[in-house]
Amino acid sequence: MRIGVVTFPGSLDDGDAARAVRIAGADPVRLWHGDHRLHDVDAVVLPGGFSYGDALRCGAIARFATVMEAVADAARGGMPVLGICNGFQILCEAHLLPGALTRNQHLHFRNRDQFLRIASVSTAWTSQFIDGQEILVPVKSGEGCFVADDRTLDELEAEGRVVARYTRGNPNGSQRDIAAITNEAGNVVGIMPHPEHAVEALTGPSQDGLGFFTSVLQALAGASTGGQHAGGTLR
Amino acid sequence: MSRVVVDVMLKPEILDPQGQAVANALPRLGVAGVSSVRIGRRIEIEFAGEPDLETAREIADKLLANPVIEDFSIAVDDAVAEGA
Numbered sequence: 001m002r003i004g005v006v007t008f009p010g011s012l013d014d015g016d017a018a019r020a021v022r023i024a025g026a027d028p029v030r031l032w033h034g035d036h037r038l039h040d041v042d043a044v045v046l047p048g049g050f051s052y053g054d055a056l057r058c059g060a061i062a063r064f065a066t067v068m069e070a071v072a073d074a075a076r077g078g079m080p081v082l083g084i085c086n087g088f089q090i091l092c093e094a095h096l097l098p099g100a101l102t103r104n105q106h107l108h109f110r111n112r113d114q115f116l117r118i119a120s121v122s123t124a125w126t127s128q129f130i131d132g133q134e135i136l137v138p139v140k141s142g143e144g145c146f147v148a149d150d151r152t153l154d155e156l157e158a159e160g161r162v163v164a165r166y167t168r169g170n171p172n173g174s175q176r177d178i179a180a181i182t183n184e185a186g187n188v189v190g191i192m193p194h195p196e197h198a199v200e201a202l203t204g205p206s207q208d209g210l211g212f213f214t215s216v217l218q219a220l221a222g223a224s225t226g227g228q229h230a231g232g233t234l235r
Numbered sequence: 236m237s238r239v240v241v242d243v244m245l246k247p248e249i250l251d252p253q254g255q256a257v258a259n260a261l262p263r264l265g266v267a268g269v270s271s272v273r274i275g276r277r278i279e280i281e282f283a284g285e286p287d288l289e290t291a292r293e294i295a296d297k298l299l300a301n302p303v304i305e306d307f308s309i310a311v312d313d314a315v316a317e318g319a
Contacts, residue, residue, distance in 0.1 A: 057301055064298070093301065100303040105252050147249060147304060173250075 001026040001220050003213075004041035006071070006087075008033040008062050012049035013084065013196060020196040021045065024213030033065040042220045043080040043124075044071055046087025048140075048194060058101060058143050059089035068094060080124035080216045081188045085141055088180075088190030097181055097190045098156070099148030104141070105173025113205040114139040114171055114193050116164040116179050123163055123186040124219040128211045135164075135208035139171050139179075139193040146174040146181075146192065156181055163189055237286035238315035243300045243307045244275035279312070286311045 003021045005028055007014045018028035029041050033051075038044065052061035062068065068090070075081045075096050083091040091097045104110060115136055118129040129135070148156070153176055156162050163180035170177050172192070180191035195209030245251050251273045258272040278299050280291050291309050300307040 056299070060298060060301065092303070098303070100301055102249070102304060103252055105250065107252050107256060149248070173252075 001043070001217055002029050002039075002041045003027070003216070004029045004031040004038055004044045006031045006033065006044065006046050006067055008049070008051035008065060010050045010053055011047050011086070013047040013194065014049070016194075017045045017047040017084065017196045020199045020209065020213050023199050024210055024217060026213070026217055031067055033062070033067050035067045036070065038067075038070050038074060043082070043216050044074065045196075046071070046081070046083040046090050047196070048085030048087060051086055051090065054143075057089075057093070058086060059091075059093040062086075062090045063093040072096060075183075075188050078185060078187050080219060082125050082212060082216070083188075083190040084194055084196060085144070085192055088192055089143070091188060091190045096188050097183055098152050099146055099181070101141075101143050101192065102145045102147050103143050104145050104171070109140075109142040110144070110171040111140040112138070112171065114166065114179075115168045116193060117167045118164050119162045120160050120164075120182065120186075122160060123182045123189050123215075125182075125189040125212045125215050126163055127218055128215040134167060135198075135211070136206040137193045137195050137198040137209050138205065141172065141192060144172040144174065144192040146172075146178045148175065153178075159184070161186075164191060236315065237282045237284065238312040239280045239282070239286050239288060239291040240310050240312050241278040241280065241291060241295045241299055241307055242275060242310075243278065243295070243305050245273065246304055246306055249304045281315075 003026045005014050005018045021028040089101045092100050118133045121129050121131050161182050163182050165177040166179050182189045195212045198204035198206050198209035254273040261269050295307045
């Protein structure tokens with residue numbers, strides 16, 4: 001399986017994301033923000049960082065990067081896409097996910113290991129977890145406060161589209177402790193903390209993050225054998 | 236030359252922690268009686284010729300403001316138009 005990792009000007013975690021893909025057993029394919037095509041990848045990761053220096057709003061400029069046209073088309077077509085941190089912000093700015101990420105309520109940058117509770121295993125990126133499983137991954141962001149209007153939040157919860165919640169403390173004031181969400185089809189997931197930094201014992205607080213990357217391999221394997229479609233029906 | 240000014244503000248229901256931090260600092264300036272501070276962004280767009288409000292609106296809607304959390308307003312800066 002080929003999993004693309006996009007590098008924007010100002011991306012920081014593209015290297016770790018590619019490494020996580022490799023450790024999970026897939027081939028990482030480095031994509032450039034100016035690429036017109038996705039080079040036959042099966043899934044895409046939008047990594048963390050500060051694309052375009054966070055000018056205007058986080059993700060606002062990256063949304064208009066050339067590669068995002070192809071990513072958005074592929075996402076609407078069902079290709080699994082994972083946005084981590086800045087990648088989550090880009091997916092919201094691109095309207096591939098609802099809501100927005102705003103300044104942490106306490107105004108401090110938060111950089112710590114964070115417990116999450118997996119709230120949906122019905123996405124292309126979380127099928128290898130157990131519903132309700134607690135995982136430990138780093139969070140490192142200054143604008144990680146997820147906001148949306150009440151109707152959108154109610155919809156996300158009613159449709160099981162909250163993918164993970166902060167537990168044992170909310171690091172940024174996100175509404176309803178939301179750390180990760182998915183789109184209606186379950187192929188696009190945005191997560192504020194960093195699973196790609198928790199894939200091996202030497203460098204991470206756990207290896208819990210690896211589950212996101214092994215999940216998508218399972219989803220892709222199922223899709224390619226004509227089995228269950230990636231997203232929404234994995235359970 | 237002409238100038239169009241775009242004001243972007245967080246929607247009323249969106250918490251503005253920066254504005255709150257400023258409001259909380261006011262007593263230290265000896266200022267009392269301020270009940271709320273909210274912080275927005277002013278963007279000045281200059282056109283070579285006549286002000287193009289339609290284009291300015293498109294820029295504001297697609298890029299300058301995030302409609303999920305922000306509202307915007309647009310106005311021609313008459314002082315610049317006359318002074319040009």
